[in-house]
Amino acid sequence: MSIEVNGLTKVYEQQKAVNNISFKINKGEIVGFLGPNGAGKSTTMKMITGYLLPDAGTAMVSGIDVTQNSIATKKKVGYLPEANPLYYDMYVKEYLLFVAGVYGIGNRQSAINNVIELTGLTIERKKKIGQLSKGYKQRVGFAASLVHDPEVLILDEPTSGLDPNQIIEIRNVIKEQGKNKTVLFSSHILQEVQAICDRVIIINRGELVANDTLSNLQKNTKSNTVKVAFKESLPIESLQNLSAVTNVQKGNDNNWQLTATDATEARKQLLELALKENLNIVSLQTEGNNLEEIFRTLTKMD
Numbered sequence: 001m002s003i004e005v006n007g008l009t010k011v012y013e014q015q016k017a018v019n020n021i022s023f024k025i026n027k028g029e030i031v032g033f034l035g036p037n038g039a040g041k042s043t044t045m046k047m048i049t050g051y052l053l054p055d056a057g058t059a060m061v062s063g064i065d066v067t068q069n070s071i072a073t074k075k076k077v078g079y080l081p082e083a084n085p086l087y088y089d090m091y092v093k094e095y096l097l098f099v100a101g102v103y104g105i106g107n108r109q110s111a112i113n114n115v116i117e118l119t120g121l122t123i124e125r126k127k128k129i130g131q132l133s134k135g136y137k138q139r140v141g142f143a144a145s146l147v148h149d150p151e152v153l154i155l156d157e158p159t160s161g162l163d164p165n166q167i168i169e170i171r172n173v174i175k176e177q178g179k180n181k182t183v184l185f186s187s188h189i190l191q192e193v194q195a196i197c198d199r200v201i202i203i204n205r206g207e208l209v210a211n212d213t214l215s216n217l218q219k220n221t222k223s224n225t226v227k228v229a230f231k232e233s234l235p236i237e238s239l240q241n242l243s244a245v246t247n248v249q250k251g252n253d254n255n256w257q258l259t260a261t262d263a264t265e266a267r268k269q270l271l272e273l274a275l276k277e278n279l280n281i282v283s284l285q286t287e288g289n290n291l292e293e294i295f296r297t298l299t300k301m302d
Contacts, residue, residue: 002026002182003048003152007057010043017043019206020057025199027151030178032197033186036299040206041186042082045154048184049079062151075103078145082156082186084138088130092121092140095129096147103148115143120169134161142170146177153183159192171196190291200291204299214291221294225287226266230254231280238277242269254282 003025010018018040025031035041046052048059050070059066066073087095093112100108116125119139124132129140138161145153158174159167167189174196177183187193193200194214202210210217232254239248239256244266247259260266263286274281287293 002060002062003184004060005044005048005057006060008044008047008054008059009056010040010047010052011055016206018047018054018203021203021206021208022057023201023208023211025182025184027182028179029199030174030183030185030197032193032200033184033203034190034193034200034295035203038205039203039299041203042156044203045079045081045156045184045186049077049154050074051079051081075148076151077154078148078150078152079154080141080145080156080158082160084141084160086129086137086140089128091128092116092125092132095140096143099144100147105148111147111149112143115146118146118173119143120166135163135166138162139166139170142173151181153177153181153185155183155185157187158185159187159189167192190295194291202295202298209298210294214294217291217294221297224260224263225293226258226260226263226270226285227287228256228258228270228284229282230256230274231282234277234279238273242266242273244269 006022007020008018008022009016009020021044033041043052047054048061048066050066050073053067061073062076064072064076090098096112096115097108100111105111116122119142121136121139121143124136129137132140138158142158145155155174159170162170171192174183174185185193185197199213200210200217201208236248236250239245239258244260244262245258246261249257251257258266267284267286270281270284273279
């Protein structure tokens with residue numbers, strides 16, 4: 001029950017949408033798959049699920065080569081694509097029965113009742129899909145990805161269109177499913193990834209730029225933002241003239257946010273400035289590396 005990608009590559013004309021990326025995800029792991037728009041996330045997911053053929057490299061799902069046996073792979077994978085294609089003229093239960101039939105599930109009625117309850121579709125189960133809100137349409141797609149109890153879940157923006165309460169509900173479902181499945185989860189909502197995922201994989205312009213736990217990424221990615229507050233007012237030039245400071249932003253009162261080449265050196269220079277100018281520092285802190293800061297650092301344009 002794992003995903004293993006080796007040297008996966010996809011080329012569109014002269015552009016490499018995905019360029020020689022490799023990673024592995026084991027059973028019981030929920031891994032966040034991140035990258036800017038156009039980075040190659042959806043393309044990679046489509047290759048892992050067998051909906052798109054790679055130009056080079058391999059993708060294995062539960063030990064099966066996706067290219068060699070895509071039908072066997074699809075039986076083991078629950079896939080929620082970003083576009084979430086649905087039949088709007090079908091009723092919720094009717095559609096899920098149809099999907100269960102495609103997978104050849106024995107006790108279809110029991111299977112769809114379980115996923116309807118699991119994904120919070122009970123009150124909407126008798127409606128046509130076209131009558132549902134965007135959030136509930138997303139739940140139908142999620143239910144369809146779970147109906148055959150897959151070993152592997154590939155979820156491309158699963159919380160898209162959900163309100164904050166619905167996001168929490170679906171987050172809990174994903175976390176529960178991740179206890180005994182392999183989950184690859186893509187989202188632009190970085191707080192969601194931070195709340196759900198054990199590990200993050202970040203790609204940028206088709207290249208793998210990070211594959212590690214969040215705690216390790218925080219340790220290895222230096223913060224370059226320093227926040228300082230003085231009791232006294234001072235001219236902006238006093239801070240701009242510090243050699244370790246590259247940008248100065250004025251906040252409320254005498255609060256400042258500094259971008260530094262080296263946060264430690266900037267803090268040292270601020271203390272020296274305060275001593276020299278007889279200033280009182282009320283607070284001085286280096287911003288911690290949250291996932292948003294790490295993401296911006298690793299995917300910034302050259």
